[in-house]
Amino acid sequence: MDFGLTESQQMLKASVQSFAKNKVDKKFVREMERHPEGYTDDLWRSLADLGWLRLPFPETYSGDGQDFVTLCALLEEMGRTLVPGPYLTSVVLCGQAIAEFGSEDQKRRFLPAIGNGKEVVVLAHIEPNVQEGPDGIQLTVMPQDSGYVLNGVKLFVPYANSAKTLLVSARQPVGAAGASGVCYFLVSLKTRGVAITRLHTISKEPQYEIDFTDVVVPASAALGQLGKGQEIERRIAQWGAVAACALMSGAAQSMLDLTVDYVKARVAFGRPIGSFQAIQHHCANMTVDVESCKAVTYNAAWYVSERLPADMHVATAKGWVSDALRRVYSLAHQCHGAMGLATEYDLQLYSRRCKAWEMLFGDHNYQQHRVGQLLGF
């Protein structure tokens, strides 16, 4: 039982903080909210140069071979500093999925390219039914000639306008060879029949609706075994849920820090409002949540990293963090008064993003249901 990060993990965190201080100040974050791509090539090049884009990939494919706990340590700092860009979808989800389930060709084609910033692959998974788990996958795949044809709708696809390739989850309809199995495909965004429509969301991150109308893909586009994609879905959901926890844990710490600074400085009735007990208790309650979020996140990250049975740990982490963050940003806003609602103030940069991260791969309600299922009730 060891709660300590290694020296290199601590150095990684420190390097994210210092990078953010210099290149990703809040002025930049605000500019990116208005930027059509949500991030710049320059930023992405910097992340590539720092080695962060290749962090989790095997060294054979020009990666750094770092484990999932290390990845979460990085993500915690990205949440803390709001580094923009498709890191979560491209590196953490699609990149790791290719590394784990891809063919030799796919790994050679995509991993070095994602790692050096030349290629961005984004996950097209959520559908209008917004159901968690494999049951939510309804986009259909049928065999056609020597390949397949895809039909359906995907929502909340991040950074689709910056990507060249989509990782799409699909389902063989009942009766097709191999029964009603889950499939994943790497699909070029230029393929005929792929139409993207921008969604404007609370987090200001570029999100897209993607309509697939008779989209033909070659057999080689399949990731892993056709109809056996349930394992891919499970792993992506694990990485995604815990990564969201890491981002939220970092953001929670920042919201607490902003609040403490604010209440020490803000004077009302002749004294700093941080000297009033109600405010102190709000800050104390936030601290309880911030600290416990980190603990459950790293616990889940470790079990996922070690490829041990992790379902209960992941549900516990996402269930706790998604709920705790609602308390944290509510209290943070309460302590900030009206000032915290103004966009010139940094707090709302965090609280808006956290609402989106809460929803990724199952909100607290879904996770509580999962815990019940896992315990037989």
Added chain:
Amino acid sequence: MDFRFTQQDEAFRQEVRDFTQKEAPPDWDQQEGLLDFDGPDGVGVAQTFRRKLAARKWLTIGWPTEYGGTAKSVWEPLILEEEVTYFGLPVGGQPVNQWAPIIMAHGSEEQKKYFLPGIAEARWVWAEGYSEPDGGSDLGNVKTKAIRDGDEYIVNGSKIWNGAHAGADYFMLLARSLPDAIKHRGLTYFIVDMKTPGITVTEVPMMWGRSRALVTFDNARIPLTSRVGEEGQGFYVAMSSLNVQRASIYRYSMVKRIQDLLVAYGKETYHGSQRVIDKPGIRHQLAELIIANEAYRLMMYKVYWLQSQDLETSRESSVCKVLGPDVNQRTFRLGMQMMGPYCTLEPGSKWAPLYGRLEMGYLDSYARTIGSGTSEINRNVLAQRALRLPRG
């Protein structure tokens, strides 16, 4: 990072589990959760079990090796407590985890030679003399006096909410011996022999059907040798032990036990044609509390780990002190809700679910956010010390 215990630690865990089930009193499931180990009804059972732990050298397993601690890994004391208290049985408690460290840190050689071996054998019953009728949270305002007179101190005053009525042999007393010193600077720490003339113990009935004690000192004369540390240092002596107490995993274990029982109860019990666990809201509230208790467990483990590394723990300890009692209270509240009207039955009725344990535990749970530091004080400490917010 590593979130698993070693194979040796897991083997130890199993050893403790087997021991506990074997050495528990007969028909334990009918008494579990219904005894007050600090009261007359439960102290006998507690001391008997502690002596069995002592015979295995497990009672003081977490003590420094120079005082007889036998832990083969830093986690054994935590694992022992976690497993034993899950079944509602006691480990060392205050004498082992709080009074002994005070004596080790501040006691005279004579006090160490006399008390430590006795504590290691669970020879005596102890009670805590901090809170007074006029003040508990405001410990610096203690009014009980212990005034020096030759080679004795004369004690006058009252202490309340302790377990002296269980037949305490020794009383850890915080009293004012320097009347001119301000607040906590005038306090001195003593170990009082309860056979001293002038001490009266009265029971104060509490709403959960048991009592706490009021201890009154009327010109009780205690020897110089009962003083621990210097005059005026009493507050610091008392505070030095409170960090040890904070990483008490039994608070997690006991809640886990109740939650496990409630899951089973909810699945097996029907109110009419509906399973209790399927009632609206119950499933999710129970899952949420199970999640919360696991978050609490990880925070407690983190405190233990930080202590083992000699790192600062005050922030994480304070987090635990706020989080734990909240999970405890909400778990009992939910349990009561799950049982419907049956929840109101006191132990003894054939209709009382789980032998009435929830009803008693629920009433007792009010004390969890009050005793050993109110939640308000703990939040103040977290805000003022960890976050450095200014005092009002």
